[in-house]
Amino acid sequence: MRVKFHGAAGEVTGSLHEVEAAGQRLLLDCGMIQGSPEAEARNADPFPFEPTALDALVLSHAHIDHIGRVPLLVQRGFRGPIYAQKATADLMPIMLLDAAGIAESEAMRANRDRRRGQPVAVPLYTKDDVHAAMRLVKPLPYGARTEVLPGVELCFHDAGHILGSSIVELWAEGRKLVFSGDLGPKGTPILRDPVDIAEADLVLMESTYGDRLHRERAETIRELEGILDDAWRQGGAVLIPAFAVGRTQELLYWFAKHWDDWKMSRWQIFLDSPMAAKVVDVYDRHHGLFDDDAKAVWRDQPNPFKLPNLHVTESVDESMAINRIERGLIVIAGSGMANAGRILHHFKHRLHRKQTHVVFVGYQAEGTTGRRIVDGAQWVRIHGHDVRVAAKRHTVGGLSAHTDQRGLMDWYGGFEKRPPLVLVHGEDKAREALAGEIGETYGVQAMLARPGLEHEV
Incomplete structure (x- = not known):
């Protein structure tokens, strides 16, 4: 061989x-x-x-x-x-x-x-x-x-x-x-x-x-809670570049598990990815592969994939309409490295705002927009335009x-x-x-x- x-x-x-x-x-x-x-x-x-x-x-x-x-x-x-x-x-x-x-x-x-x-x-x-x-x-x-x-x-x-x-x-x-x-x-x-x-x-x-070494997951979840609390108090939006498979489903899981203590009902949550919506359906069909904790959450909490304040935006018009919402907003969109996809449109609209929080939950490869932001770039180029990065940046490595x-x-x-x-x-x-x-x-x-x-x- x-x-x-x-x-x-x-x-x-x-x-x-x-x-x-x-x-x-x-x-x-x-x-x-x-x-x-x-x-x-x-x-x-x-x-x-x-x-x-x-x-x-x-x-x-x-x-x-x-x-x-x-x-x-x-x-x-x-x-x-x-x-x-x-x-x-x-x-x-x-x-x-x-x-x-x-x-x-x-x-x-x-x-x-x-x-x-x-x-x-x-x-x-x-x-x-x-x-x-x-x-x-x-x-x-x-x-x-x-x-x-x-x-x-x-x-x-x-x-x-x-x-x-x-x-x-x-x-x-x-x-x-x-x-x-x-x-x-x-x-x-x-x-x-x-x-x-x-x-x-x-x-x-x-x-x-x-x-x-990654941070302990419990510490990471506390950090995520703190980010959401800060963003709420500052009246901004939370932007999360996330791949359609993996981190998107885990984020929704944590939102469901902490539905009450994180006061998740006050947010509007947008899954701005037609692909991610289809992936969620596949996860639902293969729930037999889930671990015991996940099965308990599905049984005892709001279904993570059907949260009452979760909006799945499939059309371009629905995605663009998110721009009209000023605060109390969580957007999960691809791509996970911010090198393509709808997350770039949200970056273009909100990166220059100090009350915006950008949360990276996965690996950012060399040369990607996500990597440049993580590395501290003050400006990034999106769709041919230079955009100032004034948003608060968070790298939540424990969700890798x-x-x-x-x-x-x-x-x-x-x-x-x-x-x-x-x-x-x-x-x-x-x-x-x-x-x-x-x-x-x-x-x-x-x-x-x-x-x-x-x-x-």
Whole structure:
């Protein structure tokens, strides 16, 4: 068994790893590169392999940096089966159709403004490409060891990151490869904890937060309560960039759980994302995957997805109407890194106001608008205009969907014989710190994946 690393190998986004085993070639993830315009332009580059030569694709979960180039792979000739956990398979068309819609709109806008002599803009892929990709998807449940190719077996286990997120086990040629996907923190609301795996001949592990520890979740929730109280007293609005899958559902969970003591009924809460509304429906259909605490909240509190003051805005006109509300307003909108989506319209309208509070609840990649705001930028460019940042900024790291250094160390520590380890899905600073801790604690020299690096299992 041989692994070749192509994406998320020195950066956080663009997960893409190739495996050759038992005479077969399969891909682990096919994610979109996110960040600066220069980084995102790389999504259109040729794949570093021939798509028609691949026999299968295995997906760890439905975040766009893990599935975002699947339709492009199919457009360029891939015709093999695509294996995903059942909830991931349900989330995929929502995420990918949204990405295709954005790509088509951006191409249309570029062509409208195109000057003579400039090439015609073409979307990365279209909605038709998404439909073609979805016809290849074969859903699997957690815990079912399945022969997916001759001589290759696969099993998904809960990774606790988002609904349907999976740790991937692969067996071939008498060897076992384990790919962590993205691991969630223990105790994450709604989701169950990541499954511990005891045996492997090689482990590929994410390292997004390999250089830091998250705040305790209880402390984070108190901080969120304080932010809401301050914003209410100051008569402003709370803007929360959040991915449609994961943080959006958790935020609604906390609003329901603390409905009375946070006086949530005084707010108007807007979920300004048609995609997030569809994702909420998928969560509702898969409530059997929820943890016990979440089941209790659904039973004893207002349904987090049907709060009486929750408004789901689907049309552009409904979204624009939010601008007329001056105070007592919470807006949850995508994208989570503020590099696209409706959150930018709300930023453009409210970032210059001192009474606005902006709450970041997830990772902000290099080059994104969210990262620039977190890093203290006084001005950001939105839709061609420079916007002053006078709003109060809050980074609520304890709500991250990724586990921290301690969680990564503990998960790797669950392997009995300390198998070889390759760190993926992390910037170098985070990976180097994690590798150092693992070497000191477990005596294992972790490798840092680089594009083109090959490793024999």
